[in-house]
Amino acid sequence: MTPPVTPAQNPATGQIPAAEARGPRNEPRNTKDDSLRDLIERGDFAGAQAWARERQVWEVVDEIDRMRPVDAVAAFRLLDPERAFDVFEDLEPNGQQAILEVMRGAEFSEFVDSLEPDDRARMLGELPAKVARRVLAGLSPEERAMTATMLGYPEDSAGRYMTPQVVVLRENLSAGAALAHVRARGADAETIYTLPVVDTQRRLTGVVDLRELVLADAETTVAELVVTSPPHVRATEPAERAARLMADENILDLPVVDAEGRLLGLLTFDDADEVIEDADSEDASRQGGAQHWGGHYMAVSVLQLARTRAVWLVLLLVVSLLTVTVAHGFEDALEEVAALALFIPLLIGTGGKVGTQASSACVRALAIGEVRPSDMVRVTLREAATGLLLGAGLGLLAIGAGLFFTGLDVAVVVGVSLLLICLLGALVGGLSPLVARRFGIDPALVSAPVVTTVVDVLGLVIYFVVASALLGL
Amino acid sequence: MTPPVTPAQNPATGQIPAAEARGPRNEPRNTKDDSLRDLIERGDFAGAQAWARERQVWEVVDEIDRMRPVDAVAAFRLLDPERAFDVFEDLEPNGQQAILEVMRGAEFSEFVDSLEPDDRARMLGELPAKVARRVLAGLSPEERAMTATMLGYPEDSAGRYMTPQVVVLRENLSAGAALAHVRARGADAETIYTLPVVDTQRRLTGVVDLRELVLADAETTVAELVVTSPPHVRATEPAERAARLMADENILDLPVVDAEGRLLGLLTFDDADEVIEDADSEDASRQGGAQHWGGHYMAVSVLQLARTRAVWLVLLLVVSLLTVTVAHGFEDALEEVAALALFIPLLIGTGGKVGTQASSACVRALAIGEVRPSDMVRVTLREAATGLLLGAGLGLLAIGAGLFFTGLDVAVVVGVSLLLICLLGALVGGLSPLVARRFGIDPALVSAPVVTTVVDVLGLVIYFVVASALLGL
Structure with missing residues (x-):
């Protein structure tokens, strides 16, 4: 909270500069x-x-x-x-x-x-x-x-982020007495806008907003102003869950309690903002297929940057060797119909994109609570239908485009493969975040690089199987 | 810190349910x-x-x-x-x-x-x-x-999100009179926690927190409590910029002014939270290579879902046809050394991953203000160095792995190509968001699908050029 500024202000100097003098965000003033x-x-x-x-x-x-x-x-x-x-x-x-x-x-x-x-x-x-x-x-x-x-x-629990310095009220106080109490005790508290109400065992029974106290008649009792059963969290719950709850409920400060419901402190809005910004930055790093370094992008060294990215790259490179193995297994087919090789990047690239779209949508929907773990069947059906729709359209386009480079038979192989690879991509991308969550793994780890690697390998298999079947190789 | 107050409370009524009775977020109570x-x-x-x-x-x-x-x-x-x-x-x-x-x-x-x-x-x-x-x-x-x-x-400006119903103060009021004014006018206001101070022309000169007013002696003047030159935005500025400024400054409510600095309203913390959640959801959609639908994932229809994804897919499919063209141009080389085809998915896949890592890091850093448009040169150098480091390590790994499938000459071609493709990926991924921002395009549109498509095409060219040079094709 902002500290008071003491001296009386000179109207000549107190004027704030016009908005543009300070310069908009992200751009230096001059x-x-x-x-x-x-x-x-x-x-x-x-x-x-x-x-x-x-x-x-x-x-x-x-x-x-x-x-x-x-x-x-x-x-x-x-x-x-x-x-x-x-x-x-x-x-x-x-x-x-x-x-x-x-x-x-x-x-x-x-x-x-x-x-x-x-x-x-x-x-x-x-x-x-x-x-x-x-x-x-x-x-x-x-x-x-x-x-x-x-x-x-x-670490990262609500208890780490809460402020223990709060002003608490009892229900039988009058608004006037409560306000006097706030004045007496408020200077040390990080916030006085949310006033938890507790019983004799310090168990949380409700909250009163300072706003209600200020606007009420002095004789009103706290019991008349209190909101009972307010949203709250336990100190051991993840801070991110608490912060998202605050955003969903438009809550300024969230009471934090122990296992017996006794008040421990308040999670204030500014700490909740920080928690969400950090969580979303971590998700962004993970979605990009890197570990989260937790620092300022411009301050982290190139070596650190490379280290956060190397782990996934090496892991996925090893998995990608499967693509070489798959292609190796179909080397005869590739030598027989060399045109098949031309479409490999297009096919697996598109499958990876469909998978990336599905996974990023599901990861975000899980993060903000739109998708729940129990939605697995519905998400599977939705993504499968979406993948088939997209695959059908793209498959037809690919057949048309393929005819410029090769004969009808290979073009049809490409189109049919693309349909199946799009379905595969949508299913891998849409389901993996939910499966990860079910196993207690952060869904954001299902990144574009992970999805594309899986689709690369399985997509190649689909392509060569379809080619073998339709071309009789 | 603050001990509980005054007498006892009826324990029968005030009790809140135990924390687990309400159930944690994202999981139904039962x-x-x-x-x-x-x-x-x-x-x-x-x-x-x-x-x-x-x-x-x-x-x-x-x-x-x-x-x-x-x-x-x-x-x-x-x-x-x-x-x-x-x-x-x-x-x-x-x-x-x-x-x-x-x-x-x-x-x-x-x-x-x-x-x-x-x-x-x-x-x-x-x-x-x-x-x-x-x-x-x-x-x-x-x-x-x-x-x-x-x-x-x-649309999406601070003016759309602000509340015009605020309680304003004048500097010459005493704290007691100001509090009385807040009581008289506060019932209609969306917030009374931030009290803008204005001059006779209603120009913003500062803000007073209700906290300061409540804790101050009644005789203190508003001029002694006011914080001058407070952060503020113009109504026409993007709401996202305003909301990020609030998060950076831990501000509860941000004054919104017109071009002459006159107060129009306040952007409150809950609306700022909503703005940031929407902006981050939009970024997540765009980063996944889809248009943002702006609705609930589970409520949007499969047809809508497919539509938001089809635009980029079709666009990128057309660009991906360039990979077919490139491979077509090198068809003789592929027929001469069939082993070259085996490594195509691995090479361009890895390049796309390096590019995805770089772009997602830069997009997020731009979104939260860690990277500024003026950092273009530094970002280029950092990402180039990171890409070379990663490429050198992965290139060596690829040479080793390549020897399992083919001779030393092709393995070296694969290793050298991978080094260059990683450099390419890091540069495309790191620079494109900054270039987009410079042209007024949302950097989040530089998605994994876009980066991988560009790297697919250029990476193939690199691969075949390196192969032609080293193998004398």
Whole structure:
């Protein structure tokens, strides 16, 4: 949340610049301007400081994320103290680590003690153990206990992302008394917009929005304003599930409870946004057939980039050797009718595309909850029908086109094979994500490269079998 | 942190059900339960009503989204009136249309008049013109004017998604007076958590969070609490850009202004979530090589599904015919060294995978702002280096594997070709999204199918040129 700005404001200076002065997203305000990185690399620290002061927090974060660690530290040192926290909390773990490593003694303790508990717990989960121990040792006992509790929840669980610092209410309070309580306790809480209502055992019984409290008469009771049975999650549930639930229900902050239903904290909207952005980035990486590196694209090294991609490539190269084996088995047919070889790239390429379309649709539909694991039969029927429709149309086109290069017999083989390969592609692409989910594997791992490899191998078999049958090879 | 407050509560009424009673996301509470669709199709309306009453809004929405329109209408009629609005606003346009079409006279006018202005404007943008006109005619003059203004902004712009009903403050108010103003005006506003501060010309000068107002002393002035130069967007800017800015800055509600900087409304967090989910779903469809249908996967018909996929498939099939042409041009070489044909699927398949990895990484990095259009040179160098690294490793593997099937000369041809094809794939995949963006085309259109098609054609040329050169064909 934004800190208050104290001094009274001069109307001459307080005016915000016209929208275009700040420049739309993704484009520097003035393309002729130097970037913060340029300024730091040139050693123009006064210029860098001025640059950072004029920019929004996300612009500063994005620039620092792109720097080498040594420059990131230099840039961070130039920030105004009140912005440094906001910038730090949004940085990639690499930059956070570099900055922490150069801090000493009291400065270090004070800094890590002042971070939000949820940001700190997540940061600790990503730091090397040595740095993490130093951070923990630097905390006050109270903050250390809170952080240790949060670190006890599984990685990527709601417990890691929630804020434990919330203001809770009881049902028998009047709205006026509740508001007074919020005023008294609210300064330390990360949010006061969602006020969980608990019983004497601290079990969650409902939530009240601050909005309702502010708009209500002072004599109304909390019991009249409370929404009972609110959506909530357990601390051990995946944070992504919690965040998607919040998006589905338009919820600002989601209560997090333990196995007995006792309130532990709130998952706030900004952390939920981060969870979803990370989950979707991970899905995008996996759908592209790479491991997720979890860092900024421009900051990750070429070696790391190659490593995230090599695993799948080598694995799929080995599987692709099956295509050589299949073609090898039909080498006589290829030598007899050389024209058959001409259509191999077109056939298996198209099958891979149909499979890619089906898998990406199903992976996304699973991710946002439109498709459920129990939909397997319906999805199979839908994708099979779609694949047959597409295959029929493309098969006819391919027969027509084939006649330019070869005789009718081979053209018909190509058309019939394409029909079957499209059906195959749609089935492999549509079903695999659901099968993966059923086995507890992330459906996003069913990527275009995986689908195309499977379709390449099976598609070749279909092609040669159809050719052998129709051409009597 | 914040200990529970004041006296005890009646434990009999306030208890929430245990977390598992509600069931985690994506899984029905009890797999043996009937779904709402089953109940409606069976005509068990009492059961359906009970089902809907026990479920969260998003569960009801998801069930209705999956129904045929006639069943959707029946299900909607069973909802408690106070939930009907929440459900309606989250439905897919198909369902909304079916429901509106059966409403008559006063019921219809009352219903559409009560929708939130931003939800109504977006719904109208997606309804057929005839239905949209009927909705507009049913509105009160005031609501009609507001809706017409919002419909004047471009589709998918911030103006379509903002809420115009906001509570604004002046800087010279005291916190106490400001809070009284919020109480007086807040009931009609979609949000009161972000309070824009404007000057006498209604130009945006800052924002105050309700949190600051509630926690401040009554005598503090708004000028002391205001955050000046807040992030904001113009109504004509794309809603996606606004929503991503909110996520980057952890902003709850974003002020929307006109060209002169005058306040028009606020983009609220829930609408921003919807914008990002839709944008990411559209990217996922496009990345899969299909048009985005914009509906629920389980509700869209097989014919529609096939249509969204056919356009790219036909287009790419035509381009893929170039592979036949290329292979045709080298038919003599293929007949001379038949072993060359064996490796075609492996070579172009691997090139397409490297290209897919690069393009999906760059498309996502562009979407979330990690890569900027000005990074073209750096991205090219990074992807080229990555492609060479991967190609060198895979090329060596391919030479080794090739020796199982053929002689050293062809194996070396395969290895060298693979090196070059990996470089090609990385460059095509990494650069195309940036080139697309530069020409104002959505980078997500650079999909795995597009990249593999380009790599298929150019990769074949590389393979045959290398083979001709090294084997002296």
